Amino acid sequence: MRLSTKFLLFNFLAKGIILLVFLAAGPFVLRYFAIKSTDRQLIEKRNEVLGIIEAEGIENFISEENPELGFGSYNILKEEYILLEQVPQAFESDLIFVEERILDNESVTYRVYSYAFEIDGENFLLEIGRSLQTIDEIEAIIFRILIGTVLLFFALSFFLDNAFNKSILRPFSQIIEKKLSHIKEPQQFSYKAIETNTEEFVLLDESLSEMMRRIQKAFNQERVFISHASHELKTPISVLQTKVENLFSQDGFSDEQMDKLMDMQQTIQKMKKTVNALLLISKVNNAQFIKNEEVPIHKVLEELIADWEAMALEKNIQLQFTGAENFVLKESNSSLCLMMIRNALVNAIKYTPESGKIILTGTWEGPHYRVSIQDNGPGISENLLKQVEDGTVFLKDVEKDKSGFGLQILYKVALYLGVKVEIKSGTSGTTVSFIF
Amino acid sequence: MRILLVEDEKNLAMEIKAFMETEGDICDIAGNLRDASENLAVNPYDFVLLDLGLPDGDGLDLLEEIQDYQEQASIIILTARSEVDDRVKGLQLGADDYLAKPFSLVELKARMQAILRRKSGWNRDLIHIGEFEMDLNSKTISFQKEEINLTKKEFTLLHFMIMNKNRVLNRFQLAEHLWGDHLEDDYQSNYIDVHIKNLRKKLGQFASTDWLETVRGLGYKIKA
Numbered sequence: 149m150r151l152s153t154k155f156l157l158f159n160f161l162a163k164g165i166i167l168l169v170f171l172a173a174g175p176f177v178l179r180y181f182a183i184k185s186t187d188r189q190l191i192e193k194r195n196e197v198l199g200i201i202e203a204e205g206i207e208n209f210i211s212e213e214n215p216e217l218g219f220g221s222y223n224i225l226k227e228e229y230i231l232l233e234q235v236p237q238a239f240e241s242d243l244i245f246v247e248e249r250i251l252d253n254e255s256v257t258y259r260v261y262s263y264a265f266e267i268d269g270e271n272f273l274l275e276i277g278r279s280l281q282t283i284d285e286i287e288a289i290i291f292r293i294l295i296g297t298v299l300l301f302f303a304l305s306f307f308l309d310n311a312f313n314k315s316i317l318r319p320f321s322q323i324i325e326k327k328l329s330h331i332k333e334p335q336q337f338s339y340k341a342i343e344t345n346t347e348e349f350v351l352l353d354e355s356l357s358e359m360m361r362r363i364q365k366a367f368n369q370e371r372v373f374i375s376h377a378s379h380e381l382k383t384p385i386s387v388l389q390t391k392v393e394n395l396f397s398q399d400g401f402s403d404e405q406m407d408k409l410m411d412m413q414q415t416i417q418k419m420k421k422t423v424n425a426l427l428l429i430s431k432v433n434n435a436q437f438i439k440n441e442e443v444p445i446h447k448v449l450e451e452l453i454a455d456w457e458a459m460a461l462e463k464n465i466q467l468q469f470t471g472a473e474n475f476v477l478k479e480s481n482s483s484l485c486l487m488m489i490r491n492a493l494v495n496a497i498k499y500t501p502e503s504g505k506i507i508l509t510g511t512w513e514g515p516h517y518r519v520s521i522q523d524n525g526p527g528i529s530e531n532l533l534k535q536v537e538d539g540t541v542f543l544k545d546v547e548k549d550k551s552g553f554g555l556q557i558l559y560k561v562a563l564y565l566g567v568k569v570e571i572k573s574g575t576s577g578t579t580v581s582f583i584f
Numbered sequence: 585m586r587i588l589l590v591e592d593e594k595n596l597a598m599e600i601k602a603f604m605e606t607e608g609d610i611c612d613i614a615g616n617l618r619d620a621s622e623n624l625a626v627n628p629y630d631f632v633l634l635d636l637g638l639p640d641g642d643g644l645d646l647l648e649e650i651q652d653y654q655e656q657a658s659i660i661i662l663t664a665r666s667e668v669d670d671r672v673k674g675l676q677l678g679a680d681d682y683l684a685k686p687f688s689l690v691e692l693k694a695r696m697q698a699i700l701r702r703k704s705g706w707n708r709d710l711i712h713i714g715e716f717e718m719d720l721n722s723k724t725i726s727f728q729k730e731e732i733n734l735t736k737k738e739f740t741l742l743h744f745m746i747m748n749k750n751r752v753l754n755r756f757q758l759a760e761h762l763w764g765d766h767l768e769d770d771y772q773s774n775y776i777d778v779h780i781k782n783l784r785k786k787l788g789q790f791a792s793t794d795w796l797e798t799v800r801g802l803g804y805k806i807k808a
Contacts, residue, residue, distance in 0.1 A: 375665045379637050382664035383593050386686035390599035393689045396802075397606060397751065407801060410754065417756045420686050438672075455737050462778045 151320070152313045159309045167298050174294055175287070182283045183259065187244050190261035193276045197230060198265070206267050210234050222251070227282055229258070231275040238271045239264055246280065256281065319344030319353070327356055332566070333435035334364040367434060374430045381423045389416050425553035432484070432560045439565070443477040443485045445519060445584065449510050452486070452493055459497050460506065467497075468507045475510065475517040477584055480565055488561040491554040492521045492580040499525035499578075517584040524577040528555075533571055585609045585630040585696075590620040590646065591662070592638050600633070603689045616640045624650060629657045631696060634679070636663040636670060644670070647677040658699045662687065688757045694747045713746055713808065715791040727790035734786060737762055741779050745796075745806045754803035780804055 149157075201209065209219040209232050218233030241264035249256050258277035265272055319342045331337050337360045342353045392413050395401075401409070431437065453469050460467040477485065496506045500523045507522045536555045558580075562569045568583040587609050591597040597613045604611040612627065614620035617640045624632075624646075632650050636643035643661065650657055661674040664685040671682045680699045683692060701720070711718040716732075718725045723739050725732050734742070744761045745753060755776045762776075780796070787793045797805045 379664040382685045383596065386664065387593065387595040387599065389686045390596060390603065390689055393757075394599055394602050394606075396754070397603070403801070410802065413754060413756055416686075451736075454735055458735065458737075458778055458782050459775055462781075 152317050155313045155317075156306075156310055159313075160306060163302060163305060167302055171295065171298060174291055178287045178290055179283075182287055186259050186278050186280075186283060187261070190244060190259065190276050190278060193228075193230075194261055194263050194274060197232070197274060197276065201232075201267070206270070206272070210272070227279045229275075229277045231273075231277075233273055235264070235271045235273050238266060241273060247277070249277070259283075316346065319346060319349040323349065323353055323356065327353070327360075334360055334367050335435065337364070370430070370434050371436060374427060374434060374436075378423075378427050381427075385416060385420050385423065388412075389420070392416060422553075425557060428557060429553070429560050432557075432564045435564065437481045437484055437564070439479050439481050441480055441482045443480045443482045445475045445477055445485070445517060446473065446510055448482075448486055448489060449508060449519065452490055453508065456490075456493055456497060463497070463500070464503045465497065465500050466503075466505045468505065469509075470507065471509045471511045473510060473512055473517075475512070475584065477517075477565075484561045484565060488558050488565070488567070489519060489521075489582065491558045492582075495554055496521050496523040496525065496578070496580070499523065501525065513583070519582040519584070520579055521581075522577065522579040527573040527575055527578050528571065530573075533573060586627065587611045587631040587633060588614060588620065588623050588627070588629045588657075589633045590614045590617075590638065590643060591633070591635045592616060593635075600689065600692070603693075607693060617643070617646055620646055621649060624653050629654055631699075632657050632659045633692075634659055634661050636661060636665055636674070644673060644677060647674070647679060651678050658696070658703060660692070660695060660699070662692075688760050690748050690751065690753060690757050691761055694744055694761065697747050711743075711746055713742075713749075713806065714787075714793065714795045716787060718743065718746065725787075727787075730790070732786055732790065734783070738779055738783050738786070741776070742783055745804065746808075749806040749808045752799045752802050752805045758803065776804075 211217060215234045218231065220229065220231045222229040241262045243262045245260055245262070247258055247260045249258055257280045259280055260275055260277040263274045263276075265274065322342045326338055326342070337357075339357050339360075341357075342349065344350060344353070392409060395409055396413075449469070453467065457467055493506075493508065500506055504524050506524075508520070509522075510517065510519045512518075533555075536559055559569060562582065570579075570581040570583065572579045572581075587604055589597055589600055589604075589611055591600065591613065592615045594615065597615070601611040601613055612623055612629075614623050616638050620634075620638075623629075632646075632654070634643045634646060634650075643663070647659065650659055659679040659681075661670075661679045661682045662685060663670060663682075674682055680703075681695050683695060709719060709721045711720065716725055716727050720743070723736075725734055725739065725742070741758060741762060744758065758776045762779075780798075784793050784796060787796075795807050797807055799805055
C-alpha cells in the first residue's frame with residue numbers, strides 16, 4: 149500500500165473514531181449542559197421571585213383570607229410556572245428535580261426547583277418549573293447542527309488531508325519513481341536534485357545521490373579492473389593458442405607429439421573458456437551489456453531447437469517443442485538471452501540419458517511468459533543448486549558435479565535481464581523455467 | 585595480400601605473422617601507434633589487424649588515420665579488452681570486424697576472407713566442393729540443382745571448412761567458429777563429430793564425400 153494512502157487511511161480512521169465518540173457522547177454532554185443551564189436559570193428565577201416578595205410583600209401572592217389557595221402562574225405556552233403556597237410546618241427544601249405534570253390533560257415534564265422559606269413566622273414553599281420539552285427541542289436542533297458541522301468537517305478534512313499528503317509527499321514520490329524504482333543499473337541514476345524544501349527529503353535525496361556516486365565509482369573501477377584483467381589474462385592465452393596452432397600446421401611431427409599438441413590445445417581451450425566465463429560473469433555483474441534490443445523469445449526457441457536437434461537425435465533423445473506462443477522481450481540483450489536459454493537446453497541434452505525426453509515449452513501464464521525446459525535426467529543436487537543460487541559456487545565443487553559455469557552464468561544473466569528463474573530438480577529429472 | 589599487424593605483444597605478433605606468411609601474405613608488424621602511422625604512410629595495405637591496447641595510446645585513435653590514408657584497407661580489431669563499448673565504437677568508426685582475443689588463427693583468416701568476399705561485390709557467391717555447389721547468398725547447398733537440406737550450423741561448419749580447405753581443423757577450432765567462446769561445455773567437440781556425421785550422411789546420399797577427411801586424433805580436413 150502506498151504511503152500516501154496509508155496516511156489518508158490513518159487520518160480518515162483516526163478522525164472518524166474521534167468524531168464517532170464525539171457524536172455518541174454529544175447528546176449526553178448537551179443534556180448535561182442544558183440541565184446545568186436550566187438549573188442556573190431556576191435559581192436566578194427563585195432569587196428574582198424572592199426579591200419581588202420582599203419588595204411587594206407576601207400578601208400580594210398569598211391571600212390572607214384564603215392562604216390555602218396559594219399562588220400559581222403559568223406562562224401562555226406552559227413552558228414555565230411558579231407556585232407559591234403557605235405550608236403549615238417548617239421544613240427544609242432546596243431541591244431541583246424532574247417531575248411530570250398533567251396540564252390540560254397533557255403530560256409535561258418539568259425541571260422543578262422546590263424551595264422552602266419563612267417570612268414573619270409563616271412557612272412557604274416556592275416551586276419554579278421549566279418545561280424540558282423546550283430543552284429537548286433545542287438539544288435536537290443543536291445536535292443536528294453538530295452532525296452537519298462534523299460531517300462537513302470530516303469531508304473537508306478528508307480532501308484537505310489528501311491534497312496535503314500528496315503535496316507534501318510529492319518529492320518523496322519523485323525520489324521513488326525517478327531515483328529508485330526505474331533504476332536497474334547505477335548508470336541510469338539521475339543526480340538532478342528533487343525540488344523540495346522539506347529538510348528530510350533533501351537529506352534523503354542527497355544521501356541517495358551520494359550513495360549512488362560511490363556505487364558508480366566502484367562500478368567504474370571494477371569495469372577498468374575487468375578490462376585490465378581481461379587483457380592480462382587473454383594476451384598470454386592468445387600467444388599460447390597461436391603458437392600451438394602454428395605448430396599444428398607444420399609437418400614432421402610424430403603421432404605422439406601431435407597427441408601432446410592436442411592435449412595442450414585442450415588445456416588452452418579450458419583456460420580460455422574459464423577466463424571467458426569468469427569475465428562474462430563479471431561483466432554481467434558490472435552491467436556492461438547494453439539492453440536495448442527487442443528479443444522475440446519464440447524465435448530464439450525455434451533457433452535453439454534447430455541448432456540442437458541433431459545433438460538430441462544423436463542420443464536418441466526425444467526433443468519435444470510445444471506451445472511456443474509469440475512473445476517479444478523488450479529492452480533486453482539478444483545474445484545474453486540466447487546464452488541463458490541455450491545453457492539450460494545444452495545442460496538438458498548433456499545430462500538426459502540415451503532415449504530420454506526433453507520438453508521445451510513457451511506459454512503465457514497470466515501477464516508473464518514462461519519458458520520451461522524439462523528433462524528426465526538424473527537431476528541437480530540440492531546442495532549445488534543452493535550454491536549456484538547464492539553465488540557461492542566453487543570451481544572444484546562444480547567440476548565434481550560436472551556443471552561448469554553454465555548454471556552460474558544462467559542465473560547471473562537472468563538476474564541482469566530481470567528474468568525469474570525456477571529450477572525444480574529431483575531424481576526423475578529437472579525443469580528449468582524462465583519467467584519473463 | 586599485404587597486412588599491417590598493429591600488436592604490442594611481440595610473441596603474439598610473431599605467431600600471427602608466421603601464420604599469415606604460410607598463407608602467402610606479407611605481414612608487417614607495428615608495436616605501437618607511432619610505428620603503425622609510419623607504416624601506413626609508406627606502404628599500401630589490404631588489411632590492418634589492429635590491437636586496441638597499445639603502449640602509446642588507444643588503437644581506436646588510428647582508425648581515422650587508416651581510413652584517411654588507406655581507403656582500400658579492411659580493418660579487423662583484435663583486442664583482449666572486454667568492454668562492450670569498444671566493439672560498438674570500433675565498428676562505428678569504420679572497422680570491418682572485431683575479434684576478441686584469444687582467437688583462433690583460422691577464425692581470423694576466415695573473417696578476413698569473408699570481408700574480402702563482401703568487399704569484392706559478392707562475385708564468388710557459388711563455391712564448388714566435390715560435386716556439390718554451395719550458394720553463399722541463399723545459404724544453400726545443392727547437387728545437380730537439387731537442394732540438400734542442411735541446418736544452419738551444418739552449413740556454417742561446411743563453409744568454414746571450405747574456407748580453410750587443405751588445412752586440418754581440430755574440433756576446438758570448429759566449435760569456436762560455431763558457438764563462439766561462451767559455449768561452456770567440454771562436450772562440444774562431440775557435437776562437432778555429430779555435425780560432421782550428419783553432413784556426410786546428408787551429402788553422401790547424393791555423391792561421394794571423400795573430400796571430407798577425418799584426421800585421426802586431430803580433427804577434419806577438406807581436401808581440394
